[in-house]
Amino acid sequence: xxxxxxxxxxxxxxxxxxxxxxxxxxxxxxxxxxxxxxxxxxxxxxxxxxxxxxxxxxxxxxxxxxxxxxxxxxxxxxxxxxxxxxxxxxxxxxxxxxxxxxxxxxxxxxxxxxxxxxxxxxxxxxxxxxxxxxxxxxxxxxxxxxxxxxxxxxxxxxxxxxxxxxxxxxxxxxxxxxxxxxxxxxxxxxxxxxxxxxxxxxxxxxxxxxxxxxxxxxxxxxxxxxxxxxxxxxxxxxxxxxxxxxxxxxxxxxxxxxxxxxxxxxxxxxxxxxx
Numbered sequence: 001x002x003x004x005x006x007x008x009x010x011x012x013x014x015x016x017x018x019x020x021x022x023x024x025x026x027x028x029x030x031x032x033x034x035x036x037x038x039x040x041x042x043x044x045x046x047x048x049x050x051x052x053x054x055x056x057x058x059x060x061x062x063x064x065x066x067x068x069x070x071x072x073x074x075x076x077x078x079x080x081x082x083x084x085x086x087x088x089x090x091x092x093x094x095x096x097x098x099x100x101x102x103x104x105x106x107x108x109x110x111x112x113x114x115x116x117x118x119x120x121x122x123x124x125x126x127x128x129x130x131x132x133x134x135x136x137x138x139x140x141x142x143x144x145x146x147x148x149x150x151x152x153x154x155x156x157x158x159x160x161x162x163x164x165x166x167x168x169x170x171x172x173x174x175x176x177x178x179x180x181x182x183x184x185x186x187x188x189x190x191x192x193x194x195x196x197x198x199x200x201x202x203x204x205x206x207x208x209x210x211x212x213x214x215x216x217x218x219x220x221x222x223x224x225x226x227x228x229x230x231x232x233x234x235x236x237x238x239x240x241x242x243x244x245x246x247x248x249x250x251x252x253x254x255x256x257x258x259x260x261x262x263x264x265x266x267x268x269x270x271x272x273x274x275x
Contacts, residue, residue, distance in 0.1 A: 001232065003088045003214075004213035006212050007038075007041050007042065007046065008038055008041075008213070009044060010041045010080065011038050011041045011244070012018040012037075012269055013028050013035055013074060013076075014037045014040065014041065014077060014080060014271065015037050015077040015241075015242045015243070015269050016266055016269050016271040017072075017076040017079065017080070017086070017089055018030060018033045018034060018037075018072045018076050018118065018271075019114060019124075019243070019257060019260065019265045019266055019269070020089065020090070020193075020260050020266070021075070021076070021089045021090060021259075022072060022092070022256040022257060022262075023093040023256060023257050023258070023259060023261075023262035024090050024092065025092040025093040025094070025256060026255070026256050027093055027256050028071075028092065028093060028101065028256050029069045029070060029072065029103070029253060029254045030072070030173055030240060030243075030246060030252050030254065030255070030257065031177070031179065031239040031249070031250075031252040031253045031254075032050055032069065032070045032086055032146055032175060032177065032239060032242045033069060033070045033071075033072040033073040033076075034073070034146060034239070034240050034241045034242055034243060035175055035177045035210070035237040035238060035239050035240065035241050036070055036073045036175045036237070037073055037076075037241065037242070038210060038211050038213060038216060039173050039175065039210060039216060039235060040073050040074065040076075040077040040144075040213075041077065041140055041146060041213075042213060042216045042217060042220065043063060043220075044063075044077045044078075044080075044081050045077075045080075045081065046217070047061075047142075047217075048060075048061040048063065048140075048142065049061045049139065049140075049148075050081075050110075051084045052078075052081050052082040052109075052110065054083075054095065055109045055110050056234060058137060059137055059138060060139060061139050061140045061142065062081050062097065062113075062125070062128045062139065062140075062141045062142070063110045063112055063141075063142045063143070063144075063192065064112060064113045064115065064121045064122075064125040064128070064141070064142070064143040064144070065103055065113075065115055065119070065121065065124055065143075065144050066101035066118070066119070066121020066125070066143050066144060066145045066146070066149060066176065067112075067115075067118065067121070067144060067145060067146035067149050068103055068115035068116035068117075068118075068121070069099060069101070069116070069254070070175070071099070071100075071102055071103050071144070072092065074103055074111070075089060075155065076089065076107065077097050077235070077261055078109070078110040078111070079106070080138070081110070082132070083193055084098070084108075084109050084110075085108045087256055096272075099260035101116075102114070102116030103115050103116075104114060110119075112128070113125075113128075117232055118146070118149045118152055119149055119152030119153070119154035119155050119158075120149075120154060121143055121144075121145070121157040122143055122145060122154070122155055122162075122172065123154060123158045123161070124158070125141050125143040125158075125169060125170060125172070126161050126162050126165075126170065128141045129141040129162070129167040129169050129170040129230075129232070130167060132169055133165075133167070133169065133275055134155060134231065136193055138211060139169070140169045140170075140171065140224070141167075141169060141170050141171070141189035142169070142170075142171050142172070142173070143171075143172045143173070144172075144173045144174075144175060145172060145173065145174045145175065146174075146175055147174055147176045147177065147178065147180070147185050147191060147194075148176065148179075148180030148181070148185060148188070150174065150191045151185075151188070151189045151191060151196065155195070156201065158196060159201040159202075159203065160201055160202075161204060162203070162230040163201055163202030163230060166228045166229060166230055167229075167230045168226055168229055168230060169230075170230040170231070171220065171223040171224075171230070171231045171233065171235045172230065172231070172232050172233065173210075173232075174233070174234045174235060175210065175233050175235060175237055176194070176210070176234050176235055176236050176237060177237045177238060177248075178238075178248075179248070179250045179251065179253065180250075181250075181253045181254060182250075183250055184250070194232075194235055195207055195232075198232045202229055203229060203231065203232045204223070204226045204229050204230070204231040205229050205231070205232050206219045206222060206223070206231065206232070206233045207233075207234045207236070208232065208233060208234070208235050208236070209235070209236055210235025210236055210237035211237060211238070211241060212243070213218065216233075219233045220233075229270075240252050240254070242268070242269055243265040243268055243269070244263075244268060245264070245265075248267070249270070265272070
């Protein structure tokens, strides 16, 4: 992990920014934002062909946050990358802010797809990946799904489409933290075995520790070598990762921390509330 200290530091910064913006907004989703920090760090700070000074360049790689309620982690990554000033993060969910509760491609630089209705992001990512092939653009498309989101029927329609059209330029992560708004996946609507289901739909599947940069980067490299089929990376994660009292607690799916809780969380992450 020492070889990835730079990326670990960025992921930690994203977590601090997530806590700060949620405390200021008094609403939002900490659990599934904190669990995806390593994935977003790997994509935005190493893997994707993107340029914050030219957010709409034609050959850029695309990212679709299908679990749109996880917007805080995307906003934190975009701000850290330089798409907009970090001061904007404090406006999360405010009237007239460009950072709404779900990503808005028309209002926020760097957002490639407006999302929020669970399940629809994968279909949008499919369209982008197919367009890349039809137009010979060569860009790759990445998407992030929540594990509870996999219960949506539209996910499986999209899974069939991606395999049928051999979208080998599409790599999808599942943030598999095991929890959703109403409890554990296996109690609400069991989704296992996810890997075997996607294999049956014609996908290449990889299972990793979603907080281990070595495994994340290796999985992305493997996906880029696959020909003729899309890849799903099932990333085992911890909901609320990095904040002891939020980890694996379903109650932190959609509740913002109080000022006192935010101070405690940021202290654990090695920062200060006013840094």
